Amino acid sequence: MTGTALVLRALGLGDLLTAVPALRALRRAHPGHHLVLAAPRWLAGLAHRTGAVDEVHPTGSPEAFCWGRPPPDLAVNLHGRGPGSIDALLSSGARRVLTHRHRAHPELDGPRWLDEQHEVHRWCRLLRHGGVPADPDDLLLPVPGGARRDVVLVHPGASHGARRSPPERFAAVAGELAGRAPEVLITGSGAERPLALEVARRAGLPDSAAVAGRTDLLELAALVGRARLVVCGDTGMAHLATASGTPSVVLFGPVPPRRWGPPEQGPHTALWAGTTGDTFAEQPDPGLLRIPVGEVLAAADALLAPAPVAEAGR
Secondary structure: OOEEEEEEOOOOHHHHHHOHHHHHHHHHHOOOEEEEEEEOHHHHHHHHHOOOOOEEEEOOOHHHOOOOOOOOOEEEEOOOOOOHHHHHHHOOOOOOEEOOOOOOOOOOOOOOOOOOOOHHHHHHHHHHHOOOOOOOOOOOOOOOOOOOOOEEEEEOOOOOHHHOOOHHHHHHHHHHHOOOOOEEEEOOOOOOHHHHHHHHHHOOOOHHHEOOOOOOHHHHHHHHHHOOEEEEEOOHHHHHHHHHOOOEEEEEOOOOHHHHOOOOOOOEEEEEOOOOOOOOOOOOOHHHHOOOHHHHHHHHHHHHOOOOOOOOOO
C-alpha cells in the first residue's frame, strides 16, 4: 500500500449502492491505496462486496466522525455538499480533499452542487472534476451462487412515511401476485416486521411469508439476487434490485425517479405520478397515493412475462 484514501458516506443502504461507481473509480485510480469508507458498521459486508473498499471505518454521521490516524493522502466527500461533511474530512488532516464547493470553504475547489442531478451521476461528476474517470453504469454487485428462484419479493417499508405506500395497497399487490408466482415473500428490517406481518395477513399469506427481520443484510442481498421480481418503494431495496440485475417495480412518491431511480436500460419500471413533495413527511406522499394497485400489477406482469422467443432465421 502506498497511501490511504478516505471516503465519507455515512448514510444508508441506497446511499452506499448509488456510490458504487464512484468507489470503484477511486479504486481504479488509486490501486495501491488503502481505501477506507467511513460509513455505518452494518453496511460493512456489502461495502466489501463492491470490490472497492478495503476497510469500513464505523461512522454514523459526519458529526460522529473521528479519525485519530495519520492523515490520509486523499479524502473524498461522497456524503453531501457540506459544511458538516467537509469539516469532518478536514478534521482528518487529509493532504487533499475532493468535495463539492461550499461558501463556508472557499479554499476548496469543487463542482457546483446540482439539486436535480441523479445521485449516481452526482458522485461520478465529482470524481471527474478531480481527474478521476467514473462510469455511472458500473452498479452491479456479484450475486452469491445459486440459481434464480421463482419468488417475488414485496417490500412495503421505507425510512420515511412519505415514501411508504399504505400496507393495504402492498397487501393487494402481494395477494394478486401470489396467484401469478409460486412464492411471494414480504421483506423488511427487524423494525419493519410488524408491517410485513400485516401485509402478509391482509394478502392471505401465511406468517412464514413475512421474512422481515429474519435475514441480515448479506442474506437479504442474496435473496434479492436470486429473486424473479422485486416490488418496493423508493428505498434501499430498490437499489439492491438494481445492483443485482433483478427486475423491479419501484413506486416513487415525493422524489422523482430522475434523481434516485433505476437505470433506464435495466429490467426495471419506475412508477411516478409526476408530482414532488416533502421527503421527510410522516404520511404517504399524495403523488404516491395516485399510483393505483392496477398500475403496479400491470408493471409487474410485464416484467414477469417470459421473454419472446426469436423466430428462426432472424
